[in-house]
Amino acid sequence: MLFILQTALELGFLYSLVPLALFISFRILNIADMTTDGCFVLGAAVSVTMAAAGHPFLGIVCAMLSGACAGIVTAFLQTRMGVPSILAGIITNTGLYTVNLMVMGWSSNVSLLKTETLYTIFKKTGIGKSWNEAILSGLIVILVAALVFAFLGTRLGLMIRASGDNIDMVRASSINPAFTITVGLAVANSLTALSGALVGQYQSTTDINSGTGIVVVALACLIIGETCLGKKTILKGVIAAILGSLIYRTIYAIILYTKVIPVQGLKLMTAVVVALAIFAPTFKDWLAFQKQKKTAGKRGQKNA
Amino acid sequence: MLDINHISKTFHPGTISAKTALNDLSVHLAPGDFVTIIGSNGAGKSTLFNAVAGSFYVDAGTITLDGRDITYLPEHKRAKIIGRMFQDPLKGTAPNMTIEENLALAYVRSGEKSSLFSTLKKKDKDIFRERLALLNMGLEDRLKHPVGLLSGGQRQALTLLMATMSTPKILLLDEHTAALDPGTAEKVLELTKHIVEKDHITCMMITHNMHQALELGNRTFLMSDGNIVLDVKGEERKGLTVDDLLDKFRQGTGKDLDNDRILLST
Numbered sequence: 001m002l003f004i005l006q007t008a009l010e011l012g013f014l015y016s017l018v019p020l021a022l023f024i025s026f027r028i029l030n031i032a033d034m035t036t037d038g039c040f041v042l043g044a045a046v047s048v049t050m051a052a053a054g055h056p057f058l059g060i061v062c063a064m065l066s067g068a069c070a071g072i073v074t075a076f077l078q079t080r081m082g083v084p085s086i087l088a089g090i091i092t093n094t095g096l097y098t099v100n101l102m103v104m105g106w107s108s109n110v111s112l113l114k115t116e117t118l119y120t121i122f123k124k125t126g127i128g129k130s131w132n133e134a135i136l137s138g139l140i141v142i143l144v145a146a147l148v149f150a151f152l153g154t155r156l157g158l159m160i161r162a163s164g165d166n167i168d169m170v171r172a173s174s175i176n177p178a179f180t181i182t183v184g185l186a187v188a189n190s191l192t193a194l195s196g197a198l199v200g201q202y203q204s205t206t207d208i209n210s211g212t213g214i215v216v217v218a219l220a221c222l223i224i225g226e227t228c229l230g231k232k233t234i235l236k237g238v239i240a241a242i243l244g245s246l247i248y249r250t251i252y253a254i255i256l257y258t259k260v261i262p263v264q265g266l267k268l269m270t271a272v273v274v275a276l277a278i279f280a281p282t283f284k285d286w287l288a289f290q291k292q293k294k295t296a297g298k299r300g301q302k303n304a
Numbered sequence: 305m306l307d308i309n310h311i312s313k314t315f316h317p318g319t320i321s322a323k324t325a326l327n328d329l330s331v332h333l334a335p336g337d338f339v340t341i342i343g344s345n346g347a348g349k350s351t352l353f354n355a356v357a358g359s360f361y362v363d364a365g366t367i368t369l370d371g372r373d374i375t376y377l378p379e380h381k382r383a384k385i386i387g388r389m390f391q392d393p394l395k396g397t398a399p400n401m402t403i404e405e406n407l408a409l410a411y412v413r414s415g416e417k418s419s420l421f422s423t424l425k426k427k428d429k430d431i432f433r434e435r436l437a438l439l440n441m442g443l444e445d446r447l448k449h450p451v452g453l454l455s456g457g458q459r460q461a462l463t464l465l466m467a468t469m470s471t472p473k474i475l476l477l478d479e480h481t482a483a484l485d486p487g488t489a490e491k492v493l494e495l496t497k498h499i500v501e502k503d504h505i506t507c508m509m510i511t512h513n514m515h516q517a518l519e520l521g522n523r524t525f526l527m528s529d530g531n532i533v534l535d536v537k538g539e540e541r542k543g544l545t546v547d548d549l550l551d552k553f554r555q556g557t558g559k560d561l562d563n564d565r566i567l568l569s570t
Contacts (some may be wrong), residue, residue, distance in 0.1 A: 169409075175380060
């Protein structure tokens with residue numbers, strides 16, 4: 001049982017930066033950013049390749065920068081070239097497939113053997129014993145989340161938030177929406193790439209297909225978190241992204257270890273979980289409406 | 305202050321739905337002018353505002369504001385020196401952000417060279433509170449409330465505050481009280497008058513209320529078919545009644561003023 005919790009915490013934290021990225025792009029900027037899948041692999045590829053070359057720390061930084069570049073490309077397509085936002089992300093995502101192969105030296109996977117990663121270095125300090133991976137991931141995520149929260153409170157952060165809320169008002173405030181969308185997508189994708197970078201070094205390997213479907217999973221995580229916490233304030237939204245990821249990975253770990261469902265069935269299970277997670281708020285509304293219909297009818301009879 | 309020289313704008317040129325919205329329009333506004341604008345449906349009142357604010361570029365002519373040629377300046381850059389309000393109270397504010405956050409964005413316009421990464425200081429909040437108190441709506445105690453919770457009138461008053469936070473070179477008011485209930489409309493109008501007078505803002509206001517058009521400001525434009533057909537000011541404007549104005553319109557254009565909202569309000 002403890003083992004399940006440990007895996008859930010590790011993966012939950014590691015992947016939680018993707019829902020946090022979607023919180024910025026999907027919730028705040030109101031853009032469904034399809035760059036995510038390819039950007040996640042880009043982060044992993046850059047980080048693992050650089051770790052293999054003996055630079056695990058620099059690998060993380062470069063992964064974030066490369067992710068930001070991917071975001072800027074998507075934003076450029078969208079704001080300067082008039083490509084619809086979803087298509088812009090898909091185009092970048094398609095291009096990234098080749099870029100990712102290039103980063104990994106034209107190989108579809110790279111593994112780290114006996115090379116130092118962030119995680120092997122941290123393990124040597126002896127902190128947290130067998131929980132060291134969960135602790136390191138948790139610390140990084142909490143730090144990043146705090147930075148994101150602080151950033152959204154700055155003048156630039158406010159400008160980005162307004163761009164998704166009322167674009168007319170943004171123009172009237174002499175802010176260029178093309179600029180704010182670019183910054184927003186760059187930040188979001190650097191977070192996605194950071195997640196990929198951490199996962200890559202944690203698993204000591206990366207694969208060209210490791211990002212497939214990650215945008216859907218992350219969206220589900222975000223919605224799970226928001227259903228539990230509400231999404232009224234920015235603070236709640238940031239926490240919800242991480243909490244949602246932890247919950248999702250706990251469910252995932254339970255299925256993996258108890259084998260209630262065969263491992264081959266996991267993809268289907270994921271799809272079901274995602275669909276149910278997205279359905280939850282709608283179901284809640286429907287339930288409330290049914291209740292209202294019933295009581296309204298009774299109230300009506302009483303009055304009659 | 306504002307110089308408009310022979311501007312024209314045709315929408316959908318060369319098609320069956322081609323519409324000349326501005327037709328060789330020229331006008332000059334002196335600093336401190338407060339112009340009220342009335343006209344038939346589709347006379348080009350809002351199009352004139354859109355041209356000045358930069359929602360589109362004009363086909364011909366030039367627009368100069370405070371000595372600076374702004375004809376081809378992008379909309380968001382013009383917004384630095386132009387304040388604008390629409391009829392729809394939802395257009396001017398971001399509903400999911402708090403009152404103080406909205407005001408902080410209006411601060412961006414002031415062009416104060418503060419860092420992109422600066423946060424709201426107590427000093428800023430004090431200024432916001434002081435300004436909000438002027439509205440007399442109790443908003444100064446609700447800085448942390450999302451704007452989406454405010455009524456239309458409160459949102460419009462807030463937009464007015466935001467549009468004039470840093471004194472614009474020109475303020476464009478496009479029937480900004482038309483969607484409000486009469487009491488609130490009166491209040492927002494009073495506020496507008498107060499702020500415009502206090503800061504000596506050059507201002508143009510579209511209205512469908514003929515009385516309002518004559519009471520407010522120092523100049524009145526009557527628009528028809530994409531041009532200003534009548535520019536009433538000075539002695540001529542004093543003592544002018546609504547009927548005089550309608551007569552003048554008939555003489556100027558050879559037809560009756562045709563605006564459903566004006567007909568309903570007079």
